[in-house]
Amino acid sequence: MSKYVNYFLLSAIIACMPLVSYAGSNLAPDDAVGISFWIISVAMVAATAFFFLESLRVTGKFRTSLVVGGLICLVAGVHYFYMREVWASTGTSPTVFRYVDWIVTVPLQMVEFYLILAAVTAVSMGVFWRLLIGTVVMVVAGYMGEAGFINTTIGFVVGMAGWAYILYEIFSGEASKSAANAKPSVQSAFNTMKWIVTIGWAIYPLGYFLGYLAGGTDEATLNIVYNVADFINKIGFCLAIWAAATTEVDA
Numbered sequence: 001m002s003k004y005v006n007y008f009l010l011s012a013i014i015a016c017m018p019l020v021s022y023a024g025s026n027l028a029p030d031d032a033v034g035i036s037f038w039i040i041s042v043a044m045v046a047a048t049a050f051f052f053l054e055s056l057r058v059t060g061k062f063r064t065s066l067v068v069g070g071l072i073c074l075v076a077g078v079h080y081f082y083m084r085e086v087w088a089s090t091g092t093s094p095t096v097f098r099y100v101d102w103i104v105t106v107p108l109q110m111v112e113f114y115l116i117l118a119a120v121t122a123v124s125m126g127v128f129w130r131l132l133i134g135t136v137v138m139v140v141a142g143y144m145g146e147a148g149f150i151n152t153t154i155g156f157v158v159g160m161a162g163w164a165y166i167l168y169e170i171f172s173g174e175a176s177k178s179a180a181n182a183k184p185s186v187q188s189a190f191n192t193m194k195w196i197v198t199i200g201w202a203i204y205p206l207g208y209f210l211g212y213l214a215g216g217t218d219e220a221t222l223n224i225v226y227n228v229a230d231f232i233n234k235i236g237f238c239l240a241i242w243a244a245a246t247t248e249v250d251a
């Protein structure tokens with residue numbers, strides 16, 4: 001990919017900043033949840049710029065991984081600005097927009113597993129498709145449950161099955177076997193990402209469970225927890241990839 005693409009994307013982000021900061025003007029100083037939405041929005045923008053720029057100094061296929069990392073943060077950033085607006089103006093949980101975000105960013109994160117493996121070792125397209133399908137099933141089932149298209153328990157069970165399938169693939173399926181043949185830098189990134197998908201991601205089904213199957217949660221707390229989790233599960237996840245990519249360059 002040409003460096004001009006990176007510069008173009010970065011300029012586009014910078015050009016949007018005045019608009020974006022105007023959008024923050026309705027925040028009340030005592031609205032901790034609203035402010036947490038705001039902080040994550042800006043962190044996502046910063047992470048986007050970081051991954052796009054860093055993609056310039058890594059080699060070959062790792063460049064794609066970092067560009068995709070930048071896209072994940074860009075998409076999440078846009079949704080975060082939107083979610084803050086919903087929260088600040090209505091005081092209700094912007095749950096539906098979280099799902100809109102997840103349906104784009106979560107499959108992209110799964111594709112990252114495939115991309116970092118493909119950068120250094122042989123890995124089949126089957127891995128790509130299985131991880132992608134597992135995440136789509138997980139997110140769509142959760143959405144249908146939350147939105148009332150299907151029973152909330154069924155949505156939860158099917159969503160959990162999608163997640164279990166992904167975990168199987170990265171812990172003992174073909175993805176994990178390919179990772180065993182990868183370079184140490186990629187193995188360590190794969191490991192970090194695997195644990196983020198296990199522990200970091202557990203927060204979302206827990207929130208769903210508490211909210212729908214165990215009698216309700218406190219919306220304010222839930223949103224702060226989700227916001228902090230997203231910081232780790234998106235930016236932290238992509239930083240693990242960045243660490244592997246730059247180790248290969250600096251070595």
Ligand SMILES: *C/C=C(C)/C=C/C=C(C)/C=C/C1=C(C)CCCC1(C)C
Nearest residue numbers: 142156159160163201204205208233
């Ligand atoms: C950046 C956003 C991320 C990483 C979101 C991840 C979301 C999940 C892992 C959601 C999982 C769910 C289940 C495992 C079952 C119930 C329904 C969901 C969608 C909440």
